[in-house]
Amino acid sequence: MKNKKWLLLLIIAFPSLFWLILETSTINSRKLPFYGPKKVIAKGDTLFYKVTDLLYKQKDSSSAIEVSPVDTNAFPIYAIVFVADKYRKDSYRLTGLWEYLNYKKQKVEHIPFVLVTEHDGEKSQAYTDLKKLETHNNIHFYTWKKTGFDSLVKTYFAEKPYYIDYSFFMLIDRHRNVRGYYDARYVSEIKRLIGEYQHLRLKEEKRKLIETNEIKSDS
Numbered sequence: 001m002k003n004k005k006w007l008l009l010l011i012i013a014f015p016s017l018f019w020l021i022l023e024t025s026t027i028n029s030r031k032l033p034f035y036g037p038k039k040v041i042a043k044g045d046t047l048f049y050k051v052t053d054l055l056y057k058q059k060d061s062s063s064a065i066e067v068s069p070v071d072t073n074a075f076p077i078y079a080i081v082f083v084a085d086k087y088r089k090d091s092y093r094l095t096g097l098w099e100y101l102n103y104k105k106q107k108v109e110h111i112p113f114v115l116v117t118e119h120d121g122e123k124s125q126a127y128t129d130l131k132k133l134e135t136h137n138n139i140h141f142y143t144w145k146k147t148g149f150d151s152l153v154k155t156y157f158a159e160k161p162y163y164i165d166y167s168f169f170m171l172i173d174r175h176r177n178v179r180g181y182y183d184a185r186y187v188s189e190i191k192r193l194i195g196e197y198q199h200l201r202l203k204e205e206k207r208k209l210i211e212t213n214e215i216k217s218d219s
Contacts, residue, residue: 032171032196035178036158050176051156076174077200078112079193081184082153083126084166085118092126093167096183096190101136108190111197113169114140118149169193173200 036049087093100108115133117126124143133139144152156170156178164181171180171193179200182193 032179032199035160035181048175048177049158051170051172051178052152052176075112075114076204077172077197078114079169079171079182079197080114080116080156081169082149082156082166083115083117083130085124085126087167088125088129090185092130094184096185096187097169099187100190101133101139105136107194109136109138111194112138112140114142116142116144116152118146119143120146171196171200174204 034046034048036051038049039047041047081094083092083094091098097108097113115130117124117130119127124146127141127143130141134141153166157164161181167184169182169184169189170178171182173179180193180196182189184190
């Protein structure tokens with residue numbers, strides 16, 4: 001009977017103890033930047049830039065590419081990159097990602113990677129070359145009509161740092177704010193992406209835990 005009381009006490013106390021550990025850990029103290037235009041709406045309150053939350057495969061009348069909506073709401077947090085055909089000779093500047101997928105798959109298989117390529121009515125070279133990445137369940141590969149490709153990218157690149165270019169991954173949080181840019185040519189950059197993705201996921205789990213265990217007073 002005594003052991004059951006201790007077990008009950010542990011069950012009740014665990015959420016609060018876990019919250020305390022998170023609150024005092026680097027998860028809470030470390031803050032990732034917000035990128036894009038910012039708008040101050042009140043003292044100490046800032047409205048951060050949000051990217052579009054829906055991508056669509058587009059189809060030209062002469063295209064054989066299938067059409068289907070891409071709902072990124074399925075991904076609470078995800079990394080997205082826009083792949084330009086002009087970087088074909090440079091392996092589309094995705095060398096860092098290739099390295100992880102080939103040799104350290106377990107490190108990235110939990111991260112949703114969204115790859116968007118351009119097309120002009122026919123499957124682009126990038127589409128053909130990168131299609132094999134779909135063997136990885138966490139790689140989500142989509143196309144965008146070439147005439148609107150640059151306009152789409154600009155919505156993600158609003159007030160970006162000057163050095164950011166196509167083939168940089170962007171880390172998008174649950175509010176659809178841009179929280180990081182990562183040069184996919186380098187293993188070290190993918191490693192940084194992994195760490196910051198995990199940071200956001202832990203913050204998200206902390207938020208859910210607090211909401212689940214919130215004690216609401218009677219009105």
